[in-house]
Amino acid sequence: MEKKRQKQSVGRIEKIEIRYLGLPEDVTLVMNKGISTPYNCAQHLSEGHCKRSALALLDGNLIWDMHRPLEDSCTLQLLNFTIAEPHAVNRVFWRTCSFMLGSALNNAFKDEAGLELHSFPSPNVKSGSFVHDVVLSVKGWQPNEKEMRAFSTEMVKLALRDVKIERLDVNLELALEIFNDNRFKKEHLPNIASNNNGKITLYRVGNHIDISKGPMVGSTGFLGKCTISSAHQIGDDGENRGIYRFQGVALPTGIKLNHFAFDILVKRSRKLNPARLPTEPYEDSSLNRLLA
Template sequence: MNRRICRLLCKGHISQARSLLPTCRHAHNRSLEEYELEREQQSALHKRVQKISVNFVGVPGAEDIRLDMNKYTSTPYACAKHISEYHQKHSCLSLVNGVPWDMHRPIIEDCAIQFLNFQQDDPSIINQAYWRACAFILGSVLERALKPECNVRLHRPPDFSVESGSFAYDFSAEFGREDWRPTSRELLLLSQMALKLSHGIKGKANFYTILPLDVPLDVAKRMFSHNSKKLDQLEELRQLDDKTDVTVYKMGNHVDMLNTGGPLISNADVIGRFNVAAIHKIGEDGVRSTYRAQGVSLPAALTMHPWTYDHLIKNATLLNTSEELPREETKERVKEVEALSG
């Protein structure tokens, strides 16, 4: 299906500057190699087992469950496996001492833990994590679907709220036509590719687990050395927030830095419906045009009448110019996480 999409989207759009940039495959390999190397190096730092106490806060009124876990290596997902099969299968996000926490992010100290799913009374936290994960997957689709000759360069996903009506990913590319717009057929094929990615490959159940990794800024620069936009974002983080590391995410062989300040759901297989609704041209970036790809999605755990979902898709076709979630909230979360590691 990938070759079919490439033919549809890139036919006749051959870049004259293609020799100046690495192919997408080479860039993917470089990012993935740096990610795996850094993950191995971090794992080697914590060979000595240190125990921590994790208290699972379940149903109100019920007695908490105390778990003895391993500092820096045990994750909320590992805790869920110890509690019940239900929590293992249905938990998509956790709260560690009240802070939203990726299910596959190591726990760093004694804590209280809660698990979130899509049946929460207040699903706002997990909904936003789901929205960010959908944007992450959309970025993967854009890189995979367009030929290297288009010189696709991912910028970043605007951190839109669920209430804005769509998630999005900004990117630039060279299509050779200023008036390029995807057809409805092409959008459908992109949507199908997103679903194929999220549902994984038969026999590889864990291939599309979404894995976070905090890496030093210098390591992140090597990961994304092929992408000037990502490098600019890293430099902004260094100057504005005085940060020394950044979170990158891996799913399959796709590695990306979102720079949204919030966690993602644990696995893409919870996605039910996924539609790439529109791609809007929003500017120029030198010889490239800048675009905003937008989509809408629904978790498999939730049901919705087809007419209602079609209405959501229609709304998502409109250019999303909503304000992003306040960066103050992101900074507060970063401070809380850093305080935990204190």
């Protein structure tokens, strides 16, 4: 509803020129300011561009979500996972995996588990795992192999659905309403808004919504081979509930790796990720950890 309201509030539609740089040739597209997205630009090029493009690059230096409306005339490059310099795309993919893991955990746990999503750290591909930290109503829980497979299955199911990942900036009042049942996010929302011109940047996949500065890849369909490999208890919340760090490893769709090599990555991903723990103090008031 909020996205629809914002779209309707655009008012008089202005035209902008988007200069696409890439194959099969450079071309200038006339698009709608505040409405058209990089994905809409890709639709004017080919179906292949729509399927391959995970991210957009504006004016050669600004990473942009595929489904985020364009605000001004600019140059546009469409990025995939086979480009010569994939570092930025890989970081965004890692962030998206953490975001998707939050959705998968919500779907996997029954209500009696008392799951509360806490946050996920900024992506660090070199760490060997993507991460999502949560709170459960039990301490000392050690998941068995069947349970770990269930988490991986939820990730794969989400990928197969090929759900669009959408970004939306909302005001503090609406964000507080959305996260009314999550004490961790609700506590920090005012501070986040104060450091972001009064706005909270949210991402949505299906019914799952979380806070992140982004960007994210355009769809869950970019997730290929994936394993959720470990769940470490890393503390408690002071109310006799355990804080757990879920970790996993994944490859983008279309990137091939044999079973032996991928198993090495899985084993490495089980080691406790060294990212800042939820129980550790923040270095500054910007709360970057909640804005991964």
